[in-house]
Amino acid sequence: MAIQPIGTVVVSTQASSPSTLTPAGTYNGGYKNAQTVRLRIGNGGAGQAGLVGELADAFIRWWCVQGPGSKSPHEAPFLVEWYLGDTTQSLSYLSTGWVDIALTYNEAAEMTLIRKGSAVERQLVFFDHFYIVGPPSNPAGLCPEDSVLDISGKIVVSGNQDILIPPDSTVRPPTRFLTRFDKSATNIKENELFIAIGQVPWALPPALWYHIYPRFPAQALHAASVLQEYTLTDRGMWLSGEKGVRDGLKVYKGKLNLGANNSTLDDHSESDDTVLLNPCSALLGASARDKQLATQFMQWLIAPDGGQKVIKEFVKNGEQLFQPRFPGV
Structure with missing residues (x-):
């Protein structure tokens, strides 16, 4: 039986090189008039599972209805792009400015970017296993x-x-x-x-x-x-x-x-x-294009009524996939 590459919403089974980097998914929060990309996220498995898309759509809706976008008539809905990459690739994309946020799974590698100054903030977001x-x-x-x-x-x-x-x-x-x-x-x-x-x-x-x-x-x-x-x-x-x-x-x-x-x-x-715990952290890149929005996304990710609620309620085949960073959420 031939092995055929499969995926959730991926365009390619291989990560693109920086010169040809294209998003594996683009999200608009349900706003069909959204045109401008204001946030780019790098991640592997959680993106293929569909969580990155859920977080992106929920954040866009929050921004437009309850967040800073709701307070300004000039704020328009926007797009969020997800770039498929494993932890090493996503951190590389972050350090070179190809993504604004990296959702990754290796503390030692993440802290290297923090010390180097390529990332300016790190937050534990959820636990995988x-x-x-x-x-x-x-x-x-x-x-x-x-x-x-x-x-x-x-x-x-x-x-x-x-x-x-x-x-x-x-x-x-x-x-x-x-x-x-x-x-x-x-x-x-x-x-x-x-x-x-x-x-x-x-x-x-x-x-x-x-x-x-x-x-x-x-x-x-x-x-x-x-x-x-x-x-x-x-x-x-x-x-x-x-x-x-x-x-x-x-x-x-x-x-x-x-x-x-x-x-x-x-x-x-x-x-x-x-031993088999797999914590995921979000890193904010020093070269984020829209630093204000990316910083707000970092705060929203760990808010009990924001990203943490989305993570807790993210279910596939009747099962919760990930644990929020706060067990009591």
Whole structure:
């Protein structure tokens, strides 16, 4: 079966180079007369899941009805553009002024831009959660009681064994792990998990069970489903994915119920839920075109009746995808 790239509202499965950068989505808040782009946002998975569009539309409506735009007869509705990029790409777009806001998932990389002066403000916006998923046939023999590191170890051991002695394809697929290998927050997290058990399967020559597939989250999840491979994804991408994709995979580790025990948001232990927590922060670029509006967007994102309400109410397939930064919102 051929792997066909899929997406939510994406134009392309690859990020554009700066010279050809085009938005993956443009939002008008329902105002068909909106013409001027006043805000540009860089993000990957949450954009593909649809959250960036929901936030953009809600912010435009708030600005025009309740915010500064409602107080001036000269203020017109405007457009917000979303540029598809993983964490590393989105931060690069921010530092070069190609986007005004970056929604990203790596504190160390974000603080580098703050210290450099390329970003002037950083706010925690919401929590996503990583999921380890794989084929229902479970060729690596993962168990519910396995820790995250146990799972990583079993995938390595089984993958190596299947290279030496290939399994009967009529019984089960070989153990393989699909990596986006793209400097995304997901790629960084999976690297951390492998390094924690003393493994670097990407080192030359890469392990034969380590499938390098540099695409965005939706496309990577689709490929893992078709090829029956383990992979690391996130809750937002999982729940917003097509049913056929999810039917071909099973969640082996990850927080399934956001309503159960939210203590991990303030937990500094090394529990599996904490290890797989995926916080998203918004960074305001020093070169933002419309600094006043971009700054207002940053404030609106963390307002309980603003962005936080949108995040809490964002549902796909009957499930809340993300946790607001404040659990009680």
